[in-house]
Amino acid sequence: NAGVTQTPKFRILKIGQSMTLQCTQDMNHNYMYWYRQDPGMGLKLIYYSVGAGITDKGEVPNGYNVSRSTTEDFPLRLELAAPSQTSVYFCASSGASGTRNQPQHFGDGTRLSIL
């Protein structure tokens, strides 16, 4: 039972390069999220999606883009990498909740360094 799978696990980018962080889940969850975790800090929401074709901004969306073409996949795109985007990125998913929150399941993260 794979759950939430993130690739790659590690990546080093040069300033100005672009890349896509991949996230896929096999639990048929409608809701998916991207967070970033800076050293010594909690997780901050970048973008989220409530279903295929529907995405919205979280707390810290600047410099990122997302798409959701299928229920399973929710890639995060960095277009022009900046040192401030050095962080650990986590993808999560949960069942549709309506008015009742469902637990979020997290992947093991992508550790990204921008040099």
Added chain:
Amino acid sequence: GENVEQHPSTLSVQEGDSAVIKCTYSDSASNYFPWYKQELGKGPQLIIDIRSNVGEKKDQRIAVTLNKTAKHFSLHITETQPEDSAVYFCAASLANAGGTSYGKLTFGQGTILTVHP
């Protein structure tokens, strides 16, 4: 928006002792409060959660209490073991005006718990 404060930032206990981590939240409309455990190199894992219609919830050695009036909630771990050593995060979810929260979480800053054998 919601703001979650978590204390202490580090906590060191002897094996067998109890550990308590406290969080406060700012928006009284928040209605869901999960706790996550994060081990080194791994993603956060849900260990317990509580909803606003409940004051306390327990699962073996772990318990969570919620005081809606004071807007704070706490994680209690009894009979701590070395394998409890990890970073613990609290979080809160604010229901949207339409009643659908979309599950968006606001996290506290984390507590590094070390249990010494």
